Structure formats: structure tokens, C-alpha cells
Amino acid sequence: MHASDSDTDRESRSGSGDGNSNGNGDSGASAPVPAPAPPRTRAAARRSDSTRAAILHAARERFASDGYERATIRAIARDAKIDPSMVMRYYGTKEGLFAAAVAIDLELPDLSALPRHEVGQALARHFLAMWEENEVLTALLRVAATSRAGAERTQDIFRDQVLPVARQVCPDPEQVPARAALVSSQLLGLALTRYVLCFPPAAELAREEIVAWLGPTLQRYLTAPHPGPPDRPGRPGRPG
Amino acid sequence: MHASDSDTDRESRSGSGDGNSNGNGDSGASAPVPAPAPPRTRAAARRSDSTRAAILHAARERFASDGYERATIRAIARDAKIDPSMVMRYYGTKEGLFAAAVAIDLELPDLSALPRHEVGQALARHFLAMWEENEVLTALLRVAATSRAGAERTQDIFRDQVLPVARQVCPDPEQVPARAALVSSQLLGLALTRYVLCFPPAAELAREEIVAWLGPTLQRYLTAPHPGPPDRPGRPGRPG
DNA sequence: GCAGGCAGTCAACAGTTGTTGGCCTACGGG
DNA sequence: CCCGTAGGCCAACAACTGTTGACTGCCTGC
Known part of the structure; x- marks a missing residue:
């Protein structure tokens, strides 16, 4: 305007x-x-x-x-x-x-072409490599935290690039958005602490070490069965 | 000055x-x-x-x-x-x-008083409750993403409040910083996607559902044995 | 050879920002 | 009764912001 x-x-x-x-x-x-x-x-x-x-x-x-x-x-x-x-x-x-x-293509790999148990690590590894060679991503994250326009652009990337990839490996289509959001939360959180906030321990971790830690997490978010109570109030303990 | x-x-x-x-x-x-x-x-x-x-x-x-x-x-x-x-x-x-x-006390609970297998969930639950009743935390995160002063204040909180709590449950003192950083990355990442970027799936998840998803992740970051190769170059496959 | 367009520069505008100093007013102690 | 003090407001400053319009050379197509 x-x-x-x-x-x-x-x-x-x-x-x-x-x-x-x-x-x-x-x-x-x-x-x-x-x-x-x-x-x-x-x-x-x-x-x-x-x-x-x-x-x-x-x-x-x-x-x-x-x-x-x-x-x-x-x-x-x-x-x-x-x-x-x-x-x-x-x-x-x-x-x-x-x-x-900040127009960027995450170039996420085709997860359906990978062995099922490696998608978590592959995702983490790709994400780290992508982030470290493109300062754009840090720029986008920084701006997204303060401006609504930036946040919306990040949402676009999530919707257009992360969601489809999650769809490739998620069993239940209905759970895809939530699982993809969890994956994004961990990946963006790592980028935040490592590249933006620069927490020393997060910044000093070796790349492959991060992959080893985050891989199983992402793997679980994407493929593990739904862990918790669906939407019950109160605090029902999990069986087992 | x-x-x-x-x-x-x-x-x-x-x-x-x-x-x-x-x-x-x-x-x-x-x-x-x-x-x-x-x-x-x-x-x-x-x-x-x-x-x-x-x-x-x-x-x-x-x-x-x-x-x-x-x-x-x-x-x-x-x-x-x-x-x-x-x-x-x-x-x-x-x-x-x-x-x-943004002077705030996270009021993190005494993890050593909890059953060992519940610290992850307890941490996630406390963190979510804290975040939702204190807009200060969103303010701090927003500012930390853009200003160096804000980032340093976040580092202070991490060092003074998160690290000690992690020390309570971490087996190896030498791994405490890295593990605490991983925990922070997941928690801050969730706060980022849910409260700052407002990814719809992340914002719509029920609180207890998030606890159920993040609990085991935090638990693993804090107490599970070190998963990956220490700092070797190349890409050695994990046995098993 | 010449006109036209295009990359580039200069100077300025209007609005907003953090910040400051001076002034007014209410009120409690003597 | 008066006076000092502290809370609060007004107006202004200087710096900086995004943005604009006029002007200057250079190169190309006719």
C-alpha cells in the first residue's frame, strides 16, 4: 500500500x-x-x-x-x-x-527412496548441511521471529516443502501435520540455539554428533506410533 | 555507556x-x-x-x-x-x-526428587505451563532472535537455570552442557513453532499431547547413553 | 552519427525513534 | 500556614529510517 x-x-x-x-x-x-x-x-x-x-x-x-x-x-x-x-x-x-x-528451496531429499530406519538421520544431516551453506536460512529465522511477514513465509516453507516430505513416510495421513510440526520444532530449535542464539554447547557440537542425537528423535516423530492420550482432559497415565 | x-x-x-x-x-x-x-x-x-x-x-x-x-x-x-x-x-x-x-525465573523443578523415568515429561509439562502464563518468555525469545543483547540474556538463563537442573540427572558431568543444549533446542524449538511462528499444527496440539511427544525426547537427551561417534571424521556406521 | 533508454548517483523529504530538559501540580512535614 | 520534593506532562532535539525525484553518463539500435 x-x-x-x-x-x-x-x-x-x-x-x-x-x-x-x-x-x-x-x-x-x-x-x-x-x-x-x-x-x-x-x-x-x-x-x-x-x-x-x-x-x-x-x-x-x-x-x-x-x-x-x-x-x-x-x-x-x-x-x-x-x-x-x-x-x-x-x-x-x-x-x-x-x-x-529469502526465497529458498530446502531441496529436501526423497525420503521414500531411503531405508525406513534412516530417514531421521538423513533429514538431520541434510538440514544441517543446508543451513550451514545458506545464510538465507538464518536470515529467515531471525526475521520470522519478529515480523509477521517473516513468520508467514516460514509457514509457507513448512507447508510447501516440509509437509510433503513428511507425507512420504508418515503412516497415518491425518497425523502428518502434527508430526511434521514436531520435526520442524526440533530442527528449527537446533538451528536457533546453534546459529542464532549461539549457545556454546550447541555451537560446538560436531555435525555428525548432532545427527546421531537428532536422528532418532526425528525418526520417532515421523514413524513411531502415537504415544499419548488423544485429547482427554485430566492426566491419565500411560499403560506400560 | x-x-x-x-x-x-x-x-x-x-x-x-x-x-x-x-x-x-x-x-x-x-x-x-x-x-x-x-x-x-x-x-x-x-x-x-x-x-x-x-x-x-x-x-x-x-x-x-x-x-x-x-x-x-x-x-x-x-x-x-x-x-x-x-x-x-x-x-x-x-x-x-x-x-x-525479561528478568525471569524459570522455576525449574527439582528433577532429582522425581522418578528417573519421568523427568522428561515433567520438564516438558513445566516448560509449557511456564511459557503459557508468562508472556515474558515469548518476548525474550523474539528479542533474542534479533539482538545480541537478547541472545546473551537467553544464554544467561540457559547457563544459570537450565544447566544446573540438567546436572541433577545427567550421569556424566562432562556431557551435561551438550545434553542441556539438546534439551533447550527441543524446548525452544517447540516454543518457537508454537508461540512465535504459530505453525498451525504446532499451535493446535494439546498440551498433554506435546508432553507425550517431547517427554521421551528430553528423557533420552538427558539420560540415554551417548549415541554417536565422539568426534571422528568420515562417517562410521553405528554397530547394530 | 544520433536519439533513446538504462544503470547509477546525489540530494532531499517526511516520518519515526530514543532521549532530554523545563515546567507544572499534588502532597506531606515543619 | 508555607515549602520542598517527587510524580508526571509537554515540547523539543538530533539521528536515522524508507523512499522519491531529478540529474548524469554510457551503451545500443537505427
Whole structure:
């Protein structure tokens, strides 16, 4: 509502909609956007693309280290070695820039192709590797904790990328959302303590050690039978 | 360093140090500060104390719902129905206000007094109850995700309150920090997905159901034998 | 060779923020 | 009775924010 019309105007002149370019100097986290309409001239387009990528890269770093509010357009522009107004011209709004910066594909593996008892470890291992090579994820988590827009974007990723994978290994379709949420809670919680809050013990754990600890947990959340009372009030003790 | 001297000056005039009053209209999360030096006159002091509490209450709500940056002094003052300058006079700095607002005692139970196989569930149950009655915790988590000061305060709580409790049930003292960090990762991750990010499946789960799911996880993190390879490179498969 | 568009810069605007100092008012002690 | 003190409000400041518009060169297509 702020500047949507002028934004659209500027964007239409610039060549593409609101997405980003396909990676060149990028950390490779911009998958879901297809190639935008190619501009007429090659040289100019290439320059523009590299600037776009530089902005995106700087934005990811800043959002990851400072969060949404403290990551100022000016700082991002300074990092990208361009004028702040260029950021606005390319991405219209700070929010637009953020949306473009945190568009990411988790590239979750096909769990149905794995031996049933290894999905937990595989999931943990993939998640850790993904997180450590993409600062985008830290940026997203940081922002999601404070802004509603960020939280919604995280929900989108959960719904579009985590849920389907959980569906591959969950026995009861009705329990898929809850189980997937439990898995996410453990994975995001680890990312939080390790990469955002930087609890020393969590940050110092070796990657494979984390995999060994979290693997069985995720495995249980995904495939173990429902442990508790369904929704009974009071406090019935489990039999056994 | 901002306004520490004038802050101290103002505070000393006002009657107490930097803490808060003992709860009157408060949500009851201000334990670690002993009763401040009582001012001379009763009526004035009581008025002052209620204002202090109102500020603290409003601050907690705002920090919890908006995070640090978006929770403005002006908004907090408006909620507390006083002038913004009063907030500064009472707490010196926004950071000081935040520090006072998120001072909390987790009141973790004495795990050594429980049957060994129930500590996981007890921990999960206590944590959920605590979180749902103290908006302070959501505020702290939100802020911790973006500001370094907030993250450090969370680390303090982990070190001073979670670690000792973990020590009560952990067999090997050397593994206590790592195990406590794993426990924290799961608990904070749940709080994150349920209360901050508001993943629908996580938010809709019944409390006892979460206890049933998380209990065994925490139990394992605390008491189960070390599952993985200590710190070997490569990827040695576990026997069995 | 020339016009047109495009990447990029500069300076400025309006709004908001934390923070400060001065002033007013109620009230309790002498 | 008056006076000091402390609680509270108002207005303002300086810094910083996202955002915008006008201006400048460079390159390309005709």
C-alpha cells in the first residue's frame, strides 16, 4: 500500500517482475523463480544482473546478522557498493527485497527412496548441511521471529516443502501435520540455539554428533506410533 | 555507556536501583530482585510502584508481540497510560527497560526428587505451563532472535537455570552442557513453532499431547547413553 | 552519427525513534 | 500556614529510517 503503483512502474521498466535473477555470483539459493524475460541488450543486462545479485547477497548477509529492522537499506547498499536508491529501484520495497532474499528451496531429499530406519538421520544431516551453506536460512529465522511477514513465509516453507516430505513416510495421513510440526520444532530449535542464539554447547557440537542425537528423535516423530492420550482432559497415565 | 550516569542519578532519586517492584498488578515474573530500599512516604511510593509495574507490564506485552525494535517506547508508554519520558526516568534506557522486563525465573523443578523415568515429561509439562502464563518468555525469545543483547540474556538463563537442573540427572558431568543444549533446542524449538511462528499444527496440539511427544525426547537427551561417534571424521556406521 | 533508454548517483523529504530538559501540580512535614 | 520534593506532562532535539525525484553518463539500435 505504500508505494505499490510506483513500484510496479519502476519494476516494469526494469525488465522483470519482482523476482531475482538466476544465480551468477550468488550463493545459489534462488531456485523457485524461472528465468525472467531476457532484456534486449546483453552487456547492460549482465551488469544489471550482477548488481541484482550483489544486492541480494548483501541483503542476505545483513538480514542474517542483524534481523529485519536493523538491516537498513543503506547498509545493504553500502555492502553492495551501490546507491540505496538502486535497491529500491530493483526491489521496490524493503519488504520486497526481503521476500526476494529469502526465497529458498530446502531441496529436501526423497525420503521414500531411503531405508525406513534412516530417514531421521538423513533429514538431520541434510538440514544441517543446508543451513550451514545458506545464510538465507538464518536470515529467515531471525526475521520470522519478529515480523509477521517473516513468520508467514516460514509457514509457507513448512507447508510447501516440509509437509510433503513428511507425507512420504508418515503412516497415518491425518497425523502428518502434527508430526511434521514436531520435526520442524526440533530442527528449527537446533538451528536457533546453534546459529542464532549461539549457545556454546550447541555451537560446538560436531555435525555428525548432532545427527546421531537428532536422528532418532526425528525418526520417532515421523514413524513411531502415537504415544499419548488423544485429547482427554485430566492426566491419565500411560499403560506400560 | 549511553546515559549511565544520568540514569544512575535519576534512579537514585527515584528510590530503587534498576530492578522492578515486587508484583502487584504484575504477571508475577519478577523474582530475582529483592525488595528495593523503601522510599520515605508511603502514598507517593505506592503510586510510583504501580506506575513502574504498569510500564513493565506494557513493555512485556509489546516486546512479546512486536520484538525489540518495533516495540517503541512511545507505544509502551501509551499502553501504560503515561508519558514516554517516564519510561526513561524509571528505566534509564530502552535496553534497561528490556533487561528489567525479561528478568525471569524459570522455576525449574527439582528433577532429582522425581522418578528417573519421568523427568522428561515433567520438564516438558513445566516448560509449557511456564511459557503459557508468562508472556515474558515469548518476548525474550523474539528479542533474542534479533539482538545480541537478547541472545546473551537467553544464554544467561540457559547457563544459570537450565544447566544446573540438567546436572541433577545427567550421569556424566562432562556431557551435561551438550545434553542441556539438546534439551533447550527441543524446548525452544517447540516454543518457537508454537508461540512465535504459530505453525498451525504446532499451535493446535494439546498440551498433554506435546508432553507425550517431547517427554521421551528430553528423557533420552538427558539420560540415554551417548549415541554417536565422539568426534571422528568420515562417517562410521553405528554397530547394530 | 544520433536519439533513446538504462544503470547509477546525489540530494532531499517526511516520518519515526530514543532521549532530554523545563515546567507544572499534588502532597506531606515543619 | 508555607515549602520542598517527587510524580508526571509537554515540547523539543538530533539521528536515522524508507523512499522519491531529478540529474548524469554510457551503451545500443537505427
